[in-house]
Structure formats: C-alpha cells, structure tokens
Amino acid sequence: MPQHLEKINVLRGVAIMLVFGYHSLLVVFGQYEIYEYSPSGLWIDFARYAPGRIVLGLTPPGLGAQGVTLFLVISGFLIHWGFLKSGATFRFGEFFNKRFWRIYPPYLVAVAVFGLSLGTGGLLSLLTHITLTHNLFERTFFTINPSFWSLALEAQLYVLYPVFLLLCRWLGGVGKATLAVAALTGLAMALEVGLQTRSPTLWLSVTNLWIVWVLGAYFGERFFYGKRIFTRGAGYLAGAYGLLTLSALTPVYALLGRVLFSLFFICLMDWYLYLPAPATSAMGQALTRLTARVGLYSYSIYLFHQPFLANIIQFFSFGQKSKPVLALAVAAAFALLFIIAHFTYRWLELPAIRWGKTLYIRSHRPVPAAAVSRG
Template identity: 70%
Template sequence: MPRHLERINVLRGVAIMLVFSYHSLLAIFGSYEILDFGPTWLWLDFARFAPNRILISMTPWGMGAQGVTLFLVISGFLIHWGFLKSGATFRLSEFFSKRFWRIYPPYLVAVLVFSLSLGTGGPLSLLTHLTLTHNLTDRTFTTINPSFWSLALEAQLYVLYPVFLLLRRRLGIGKTTLAIGALAVLTLALEVIFQPRILAVWLSPPNLWFVWAAGAYLGEQFYHGKRIFTRSPAYLVGMYVLLSLSTVTIVYPILGRLLFSLFFICLMDWYLHRAAPATTAVGEALFRLAARVGVYSYSIYLFHQPFLYQIIHFLTSRYQHRVVDALAILGAFALFFGLAHFTYHWLEVPSVRWGKTLYARWRQAPAATAPALNS
C-alpha cells in the first residue's frame, strides 16, 4: 500500500479514537460539554461551572466529536482524489454502487443488531434508519444508535457529489468550495437568528457539506501536486490552541466544525507531504497499529455505541477512580477493536467484493446503460 494511503488510515485511526474517547467521556461524566453561555452569551460565565468541566471540554478527547469532522474531510478527500486519479468518466451507477456496497450492508447488519437488542424506537425510526434519512428530524436522530446520524449525513453528501462536480465544472474547484462554504455560513446565521436548537438542523447537510467539500478541495490539490499548507508545524499547534480556546466562546458551538475542517485540511496536507522520518521498531509498530485501527474504523464506529456505555459502567461500578476509568476505556476499545477485526473481514470486505462482482455482471448485460458526467 502506498505510504500516503497508510497515512490516511492513520488519520482514520485518529478520528475513531477521538470519537471513541468522546463517547467514553459521556459515559463517565454525562453531558459535560458546555453549550449554555448564560447572560454573557458570547463567552463562558466561568463562575457557573467547575474548572475541571471547563478543562475537560478543552482537551483533544473532550473535543472528540470533531473526529466525525475529520472522517468527513477524509471522505471528501478520498472520493474526489480517487475519481481524479482514475481518469474515468463519472458514472452515477458505478459511483452509487461502490458507495452502497461499501457502506450499506454492514450498516444494515448493525441496524438489525441494535434493533433486536435495544429496540427500534418505533416504525418511523426503523423506516428512516433503513432509508438513511433518520438525521432529518429530531424524533429519530438519536434512536437505535446515536452514532448513526453521521452515516445518514454521509449518504446524503454522496448524493450531492454529482452536484459538486457540476459546480466544479462551471466554477472551478476553488469557487465551488467557497460557494458551499458561503451556504454553510448563511444557514448557520439563519439558525442563530431563529434559534431552533434542533440537532437535525444544526447537523444538517447544508451546514456540513462544506466540511466534506474542504476534503475534496484538498484531494484535488493533492492530485495536482499543489500544497495548501507550507508553514512550519508550529502554526498547526497554534491553530489547534486557538480552536481549543474557542470552546469557551460561542464561536465553537456555531462554527467549530467548519473551523476544524480548515485545520484538518492543513494538518492532512502537511502530514501527507511530510518526509518519512527515521523511526525505531517501536515507532513503526505504533504506526502500523494506528493504521490498522483506521482500517477497522468503520466497524468500530458502527458497533461501539451504545454498548460502550454499558461496558464502561460495568467495569467502573465497583471502583470510582480515574485510573480505573482510563483502564475501562482502554479495555472497551480493545474489545471493540477485536470485534471490528471480524466484522471488517466478514462483513465489509465481502460486501465490497460482492458489489464489484454484481456491478460487473450488470455492466456486461446487453441492455445496460448508465448516465455519465465528464470531469
């Protein structure tokens, strides 16, 4: 496997570990994130909250929800870079066949597992989950499995990819990305004005399309050998510090995902172009482990929540100590990593293989036709 693809897998590993740590903190501390800024509105009223709660919110794992942001950036990067690299004409049938067989069969198994073990939340919840539309209303947003909202969002962003290509052909990649960013800022501004406080609105495709498009923009620059970030890595550290400090202001809950997407494309650009440093056997082993976590990241994401809460509560119920909490999180992660090893090889890989075989047979049929869109 090319080194840059291994590095993408490492970044996937980072993304799933961020998400996993975030959900683990929710299991231990409950809803620790601070979204009520009180009378000041613009920044946190520090007198109203315990210092530990504020500090946890500013840590990388406290901001672990941004792991989903990183996943979306990586998705946009890989899909658009892969399309450009193939040099082929965009075919709707081929694109959606690949996306369906990569995502849906393992997702369907997970939906059935959680529906049978924990309940569906009602017919509407089950129907919307099966059609990947449950993220469009708060009634079904967190039912069956709270993590599944981002998978529905991802599917909807796939539907928008042909639109992205049409805009790119007319406007160019830069103006297209800026236009999608302007759409996100506009919709967020309207939501701030009308204050709906609805998850399905705040985490909607118009708001988060830019996150995916930023990854696609990076993918195009990478394909053409162009750099986005050419500064010292110290600037990345500075950017991250500023983003961490933004958690005590109204900026983070409103613009956090958009700002983090900009940070992530700079980080990815630096990491993908960084010369491989001399490393020890231990360093190479950690790199391989992180890459393997990235390979299994979809399965870990599918199956870890909400059973993660029950496992952590079981492991920590007799001993209330932070060391025990940390060991419980590590033990739970090892358990889901082991499960993901089997689901990756038994669900994900066969699903992709079946999809390729079925699509090839369909394309060989005499009557097979598919609409095409030039790049």
C-alpha cells in the same frame, strides 16, 4: 498500498479514537460540555462551572466530536481524489454501487443487531434508518444507535457529490464551487441564528456540514495536482490547534467550530501527507502501524461501539467509580471493540465490497455478438 493511503488510515485511526474518547468521557463524567455563556455572551459562564469540567472540555477527547469532522474531510478528499485519478469521468452507477456496498450491508447488520436487542423506536425510526434519512427528523435522530446520524449524513453527501461536480463545471473550477457551498452554508447558519433554532437536526443539518466534506474534496484536487495548501512547520499547526481549543470557550466554537476544524484538518493532512518518512524507533513504527490498523477498522468500530459502551465500561470496571479504574476500563473496552471490528471488517466489510464489485461487473458485462444475433 500507496504511502499516502496508509497515512490516511493513520488519520482515520486518530478520528475514531477521538470519537471513542468523546463518547467514553460522556459515560465516565456525564454531560460535561458547556453551552451556557456569560451575560456578555463572549465567553462561557466561568462562575457557574467547576474548573475541572472546563479543562475536561478542552482536552482532545473532550473535543472528540471533531473526529466526525475529520472523517468527513477524509471522505471528501478520497472521493474527489479517486474521481480525478480515474480520469475525471463520473459514472453514476459505478459510483453509487461502490458507495452502497462499502457502507450499507455492514450498517444494515448493525441496525438489525441493535434494533432487535434494544428496539427500533417505532416504525418511523426503522423506516428512516433503513433509508438513511433518520437524521432529518428530530424524533429519529438519535434512535437505535446515536452514532448513526453521521452515517445517514455521509450517504446524503454522496448524493450531493454529482451536484458539486456540476457546480465545478458551471462555475469554472473546484475553488469557486467550494466558495459557492461555503456561501450556502453561511446563509443556512444565518437563518438558524435568526430563527434561534436549537434542534439538532438543524444544527447538524446536511447543508451546514456539506462545506466540511467539500473542503476535503477541494484538498483532494489540490493534492492530486501537487499543489500545496500548507507549507509551514508543525509548530504553526500546534499553535492553530491551541487557538481552536480556546475557541471552545466562546460562542464561535458552537457556530463555526466544525468549519474551523475542517480548515485545520486539511492543513494537517497537507503537512502530514507530504511529510517524509522519519527515522523512528521500532516502538514508533509499531505505534504507527497499530494506528493505521485502527483506521482500517474504524468503520466497524464506529458502527458497533455504541450504544453498549456504558455497559462494556461498567463490566470492565466491575462497577467501581474510581477514575483510574474507569480509565483502564475504557482502554479495555476499546481493545475489545478493536477485536470485534477485526472480525466484522473481514466477515462483513470485505465480503460486501467483493460482492458489490462482482455483481457490478456481471451486470455490465458485454453481451456476446453471437448471442445478440441469435436473439
């Protein structure tokens, strides 16, 4: 595997651990996120919340919803980098064949597992989940499995990729196309603020998150041509992360948090992918390999870690409420899901990818000339 793809798996591992940590905090502490602001509207209302709750929301897992942002940036990067690597020729059938067999068969199995065990939420919920459109309706947004909204979003962003390529062609480059998508995102956000919309299907709409994916694609093109975006040291990244963390205390985070974090993530990726391999200890190398393995299994972990996470944590904590015991239970739950993901990756993901490749090759195999003449 090329070194940069192995590093991408490390970043995927970080992303899924952020998402898992975020959902685990919701299980252990309940709703800890703060959305109410002071009368001035500049900060959260410090007088209404305990300091511990505020600090919890500023920890990496407390901001773990940004793991989805990192996944979207990585997706845009890999899709567009792969397009350029293949000769910058978009083959509609080949592209969607790969995307379908990569995500849909394991996803359909997960829908069946949770739909049969917990219920589908009704016919509309089932149909929209099968068609990966449930994130477009408030009634179905969090049904069956609350994590599935981002998989539907991912599928819709795949559909928008040819549109992005057309924008690149019409506007004269990936940079101008990215600015065009950013302008569209800004318009959508302004409309939401003007209409004072609070619906999650609007706040997490395809329009608002398209720019996150597109920024990943923009970086993919820069990386392909060896053009750096971020040339500073790790200290600047640490400082930027600190400022972004503090922004969670303001309305800026609620409105622009994902966009700002996506900019941070492309800088982080640029720094990390160009970083020479350091001479680390055996323990450091083992930790890197383990994180990369977590990243390799991240799709299966994402598919199956909810909605039974609370039950799994309760099982490993033996019903105790002690925070140290719950922390150990969370670690045990992740270990169990890692083992499950190992098998679903090998038994669901890899076979589906192989089947899709085989079927595509067979369906596009040239017809022998002799057969044509006999016909």
